[in-house]
Amino acid sequence: MKSMSYKNLLNRVKFCRLRLVLGLLLASSSVSLPMAQAALVGEAELGYVDYRADVNGARSVDASAFRQRYSLLYSKSDVLANGRLGKYRFSLGYEWAAVDSKIKEYSGVQTSVESSSVSAGHLLFRGDVILSPQQLPIKLRAFSHDLKRASFSTIGYYGASNLIEPGITNSIFGGTNIQSGVYAEVGLKETMSQGGASFFARMPRLYIDYRDNIIKDLDSLSPTDSRMKKLSFVSLNKKDNWFHVRTINYTDYLRSTNDYNETQVILGTIDQHMDRKWVDFSNWIKLSADGQFIKHTEYNDNYESYELNLFGIASRSRWEARSFNTFRRTLDLSGLTYDTKIPLYVTGYAGPDTDWRVRVSTEQSKVSLIQDYDTSDTLVSYRINTFKREAFTLAHTGAIESYEHTDIGKTLSLDARVEIASSRRFSTKLGIIGSYNITSAKNQPINASENSSMTQVFDLKGVYTPTNSWKFELEENVTIGSGNSSDDLTTQSYNTQSSSVGTGVSSFNVPDDSYTRYRTMVKADWQPAARLKVGFTVTDDLLQAKGKKTEHGTEYANTIDFTDKRLTARLTTRYTTSTLSSGSLSGFSSNGHISYSPDRSLDNSVSYYYGNINDRDGSKYSSFTLRQSANYFLYTDYGISRRILELNQGLEYEGQSYSTGLRRTTKSLIGGFRYYPISRLFLAGRAKYSLLTYETQTNATQSIYNATIGMNFNLIQATIDYSLGRQNGNGNRFERRFEANLKKVF
Numbered sequence: 001m002k003s004m005s006y007k008n009l010l011n012r013v014k015f016c017r018l019r020l021v022l023g024l025l026l027a028s029s030s031v032s033l034p035m036a037q038a039a040l041v042g043e044a045e046l047g048y049v050d051y052r053a054d055v056n057g058a059r060s061v062d063a064s065a066f067r068q069r070y071s072l073l074y075s076k077s078d079v080l081a082n083g084r085l086g087k088y089r090f091s092l093g094y095e096w097a098a099v100d101s102k103i104k105e106y107s108g109v110q111t112s113v114e115s116s117s118v119s120a121g122h123l124l125f126r127g128d129v130i131l132s133p134q135q136l137p138i139k140l141r142a143f144s145h146d147l148k149r150a151s152f153s154t155i156g157y158y159g160a161s162n163l164i165e166p167g168i169t170n171s172i173f174g175g176t177n178i179q180s181g182v183y184a185e186v187g188l189k190e191t192m193s194q195g196g197a198s199f200f201a202r203m204p205r206l207y208i209d210y211r212d213n214i215i216k217d218l219d220s221l222s223p224t225d226s227r228m229k230k231l232s233f234v235s236l237n238k239k240d241n242w243f244h245v246r247t248i249n250y251t252d253y254l255r256s257t258n259d260y261n262e263t264q265v266i267l268g269t270i271d272q273h274m275d276r277k278w279v280d281f282s283n284w285i286k287l288s289a290d291g292q293f294i295k296h297t298e299y300n301d302n303y304e305s306y307e308l309n310l311f312g313i314a315s316r317s318r319w320e321a322r323s324f325n326t327f328r329r330t331l332d333l334s335g336l337t338y339d340t341k342i343p344l345y346v347t348g349y350a351g352p353d354t355d356w357r358v359r360v361s362t363e364q365s366k367v368s369l370i371q372d373y374d375t376s377d378t379l380v381s382y383r384i385n386t387f388k389r390e391a392f393t394l395a396h397t398g399a400i401e402s403y404e405h406t407d408i409g410k411t412l413s414l415d416a417r418v419e420i421a422s423s424r425r426f427s428t429k430l431g432i433i434g435s436y437n438i439t440s441a442k443n444q445p446i447n448a449s450e451n452s453s454m455t456q457v458f459d460l461k462g463v464y465t466p467t468n469s470w471k472f473e474l475e476e477n478v479t480i481g482s483g484n485s486s487d488d489l490t491t492q493s494y495n496t497q498s499s500s501v502g503t504g505v506s507s508f509n510v511p512d513d514s515y516t517r518y519r520t521m522v523k524a525d526w527q528p529a530a531r532l533k534v535g536f537t538v539t540d541d542l543l544q545a546k547g548k549k550t551e552h553g554t555e556y557a558n559t560i561d562f563t564d565k566r567l568t569a570r571l572t573t574r575y576t577t578s579t580l581s582s583g584s585l586s587g588f589s590s591n592g593h594i595s596y597s598p599d600r601s602l603d604n605s606v607s608y609y610y611g612n613i614n615d616r617d618g619s620k621y622s623s624f625t626l627r628q629s630a631n632y633f634l635y636t637d638y639g640i641s642r643r644i645l646e647l648n649q650g651l652e653y654e655g656q657s658y659s660t661g662l663r664r665t666t667k668s669l670i671g672g673f674r675y676y677p678i679s680r681l682f683l684a685g686r687a688k689y690s691l692l693t694y695e696t697q698t699n700a701t702q703s704i705y706n707a708t709i710g711m712n713f714n715l716i717q718a719t720i721d722y723s724l725g726r727q728n729g730n731g732n733r734f735e736r737r738f739e740a741n742l743k744k745v746f
Contacts, residue, residue, distance in 0.1 A: 038076040045069040047152075047741045051166040054734040058106065065101035065169040067152050073124050086131040096121035097150035101170045120150055120174040120219050137203070139185040150174035153221065163704055163725030164735045175217025175224070184208040187236070207234040207272040225253040234272040240279050243267050260298035267291050268309070278313070286313040303332035319348030335369040354386040373407040377490075381415075391426035395419040401490045409445040413490040431463040441488045453483030473523040482514045515545040535559040553578040569594040583616030603631040620659040627652050629670075642679050648672035648686070665693045684708040692730065700729035718742045 046068050053061040073093030080086045098119035105112045126145035131138070153171045187205030209232040216225045233245045244266035252258035268290020269277040278286040288311040295304050306329045314321045321344065328339040343361035350356065363377045381399035397417045404410035419435040426432075437457040444450050458478040465471045519541050526534045537557040544550050553576065560571040571592035578585050588611070595605040605628070612622040627650070634645035650670035657663045672686035690702040703726045710719035719741045727733040 037078070038074075040072075040074045042072045042746045043070070043743070044746075045741075045743045047169065048739065049166075049168055050736075050738045051164070051168060052736050053162070056732050060733075061103070061105055061166070063101070063103040063166055063168045065099060067097070067099040067169045069095070069097040069150055071095035071124065071149070075126070080131070085133055086129070088129045089126070090128070091124065091126035091145075091147070093124040094121065095124055095150060095174075097152075097172055097174060099152060099169050099172055101168055103155075103168060103170075116170060118172050118219055120172050120217075122146070122174065122176050137187055141183045142181070144178065144180035146176055146178040148174070148177040161731065161733065162735070163702060163727060163733060164723045164737050166737065167739070171221045173217065173220050175220070176214060178214040179211070180213075181209070181211040183210075205236040207236075208232070209234075209272075223254065226258075227251045227253075232272070236271075240269045240271075240277040241267075242270055242272070242277075244270070244272075257299040260296065260301075262297070263293075263295045265293040276311070281312075284315050286315075287311070301333070303330055305330045318350075319346060321346045335367060337368070338364075338366040340364045353388040353390070354384070355388075356382065356384045358382045371407070373405065375403075375405050377401070377403045388423075389425070391423060393421050393423055395421075403490045407446065409443060409448075411441055411443045411488055411490050413439065413441040413488065415439045429465050433459070433461045435459045441483075441485070441490065443484075443488060451484050453481070453485040453488060455482075455485065456480045469527045471525040473521070473525075475519075475521040475523075477517075477519040479515075479517040479519075481516075484513055513546055515543060517544075518542040531563050533559075533561040535561075549581040551578070551580050553580075566598050567594070567596050580616070585614055585616050587611070587613045601633045601635065603633070605629050618659070620657075622657045624655045625653070642676070644676045646672075646674040648674075652690075663694075667691045667693075680713050681711045682709070684710075694730065698730045700727055700731075702727045715745045716743065 046066075048064075048066050050064045051061065052059070052063075071093060073091055075089070075091040077089035078087065080088065096119070098117070100117045101115070103114045105114075124147055126143075126147055128143040128145070129141070131140040151173045152169045153173060155166060155168045155170055185205070185207050187203065209230075211228075211230040213228045215227070217223060218225060227250070229247075229249045231245075231247045235243045237243065244264065246264040246266070248260075248262040250258070250260050269279060269288045270290050271277055276288050276290075278288050281287045288309075290309050292307040292309075293305070294307075296302065308327045310323075310325045312321075312323045323342070323344045325343075326339070326341045328337075330337045330339070341361070341363050344359070346358045348356055359379065359381045361379050363375075365375045367373055367375075379399065379401045381397065383395065383397040385393065385395045387394050395417075396419070397415075399413075399415040401413045401415075402410070403413075415438070417435060417437040419433070421433045422431050435457075437455075437459075439455045440452070441454075442450070442452045456479070459476070461473070461475045463471070463473050519539070521537065521539045523535065523537045526536075528534070535558065537555075537559075539555045539557075541553040542550070543552075555574065555576045557575075558571075558573045560569070562569040569592070571590070573590040575588045576586065589609070590611075591607075591609040593605065593607040595603070597603045607625075607627050609625045610623070612620070614620050629648070629650040631649075632645075632647040633643055634647075635641050635643055648671065650668075652668040652670065653666070655663075655665040668688055668690040670686070670688045672684070674682055674684040676682050684707070686706040688702075688704045690704075692700040692702065694700075704723070705725075706721070706723045708719060708721045711717065719739075721737075721739045723735075723737040725733070725735040
């Protein structure tokens with residue numbers, strides 16, 4: 001009995017294992033089988049807006065608009081032969097949209113009426129088929145779709161005196177946007193068996209890509225009707241040897257002057273995605289070469305272009321060289337142009353503490369126009385960084401550039417720079433950077449005498465950090481220019497001087513002739529606490545130019561930053577004074593922002609701005625803005641926590657003052673709420689009361705009220721909004737606006 005029971009138990013265990021294995025196999029097979037997907041989606045959207053405005057008791061504007069949009073779309077996707085041949089997806093539907101608007105504007109006894117009724121409907125469709133047999137060297141995709149949905153445009157404010165934005169819908173952006181194409185790829189694929197792969201690997205690979213885009217919308221405010229066709233034929237003959245034929249045909253049926261045709265032929269190491277490929281010429285040399293032909297035909301821009309490119313990269317253990325050589329011949333309506341560019345970039349290092357860079361480039365252009373001219377630009381430059389592991393590092397650069405234009409003149413420019421910088425081996429608290437740069441140019445204009453110019457720049461910067469809480473910076477810049485630099489034709493030499501100096505109202509332009517400029521900046525940063533930073537900056541600019549008055553500008557700046565989990569504050573104060581050749585001016589500005597959020601239920605912020613400018617003509621202007629806001633949020637304390645109430649409060653003050661006596665101020669009080677009875681439904685309200693004070697006009701008060709109810713479910717969204725605005729004084733106004741929107745998805 002014991003043996004029989006043991007055998008029965010063993011048979012039961014084997015039977016359970018067999019059932020488990022069969023179940024897993026069945027489940028895995030059912031999971032691997034693809035499932036077809038189909039869906040029918042419909043949308044309905046309605047919207048109505050009514051806006052009315054009265055001025056001094058008389059009707060000024062009466063506008064209304066009703067918009068509607070309906071769509072129905074059926075979609076299905078599936079695979080072909082259980083995925084062995086490919087897959088497909090198609091959609092079919094229709095959309096129709098319409099808007100009816102009417103706007104009446106009253107001006108005395110005259111009334112202007114603008115009525116419009118616009119509707120648009122078009123077929124929605126999409127077809128996409130991908131054929132990719134696993135054992136055949138072909139992949140084909142064909143598609144065509146137009147799923148563009150109509151959108152509505154609205155009119156904003158009718159004038160600067162509006163209290164409420166009308167938001168009247170008056171036009172539809174719709175029409176057709178059909179994008180079609182066929183993409184075919186013939187050649188070796190990864191899914192092929194080993195025998196087929198070895199056979200088709202010796203065959204060339206072909207890529208054919210055709211795109212057709214039709215855009216047509218004749219009912220909108222900006223009508224369009226165009227078609228663009230693109231065809232690309234690409235063949236890979238050998239490894240990274242590609243042949244392209246690409247054509248573009250663009251037709252604008254409304255403006256024929258925009259039509260153009262372009263044909264491009266490419267042979268070289270550029271793949272079907274127009275990405276450059278590199279061929280290993282040896283274990284340390286890479287090459288990439290291509291030739292291109294482009295023919296472009298347009299209303300007023302016809303040209304033919306031939307281009308040859310030879311790029312190379314040579315890499316060794318201690319240096320690397322790169323060269324990007326280009327030759328281009330262009331024949332256009334203006335004439336014939338030959339462009340040649342031969343640059344060479346070499347980088348390397350001579351040890352653990354020395355690296356270097358060398359650049360040699362030449363650019364030449366030969367232009368055959370009504371008046372022929374030639375240009376040539378040759379540049380040789382270098383940079384050496386050394387003593388990188390010492391207490392002081394040394395860097396020196398040099399450049400020589402020669403530029404010649406047969407109709408303008410020629411320039412020979414020499415540039416040299418030496419820079420010394422301290423490292424942490426010198427000091428962990430003190431950093432010093434000093435440099436000297438000199439640029440000399442010799443100019444020979446065609447119709448003028450020979451002249452020369454020289455610019456010298458001395459830079460010195462020191463950074464001292466005695467403690468973790470203090471940091472001091474001193475920067476001194478002296479620029480000395482002599483001669484006439486306006487005749488300098490070089491374009492690639494080192495530019496040692498910016499076009500302007502100073503900041504804010506203290507900026508002034510640097511002259512072309514002899515001058516001396518001194519710029520000093522002193523900066524101190526203090527961090528008394530981990531999250532508090534205080535900064536002081538003084539910048540002084542002095543410009544002395546030959547035959548001109550001395551110009552001087554000074555700026556004082558202070559910044560205070562505090563960042564905490566609950567509190568963030570930033571205050572900036574700036575004072576600038578300038579003495580220019582045209583007069584003196586000064587300016588003062590201060591702005592700040594403080595936000596405080598102790599927890600998720602409270603958010604407070606205060607921001608301000610004050611600015612004062614005294615201009616050169618004696619006029620003065622000042623402005624002040626102050627904004628305060630507080631938001632309170634209430635959350636449920638049961639189940640899943642969600643927001644159920646928002647309370648908003650705000651204060652605003654804006655004031656402007658002019659030396660002419662004009663003065664205006666605006667004081668506003670804002671309050672609002674948003675209540676969520678359920679997570680998808682809300683009730684909201686907002687009120688704003690403003691007091692407007694004018695120096696030369698009648699004071700006025702403004703009251704703006706807004707109430708909104710809305711719901712946002714997955715299949716339905718709706719809002720009802722009502723706004724009311726009233727202004728008493730300075731032209732009494734009374735405005736009302738009602739808007740209702742509904743969108744249903746089924």
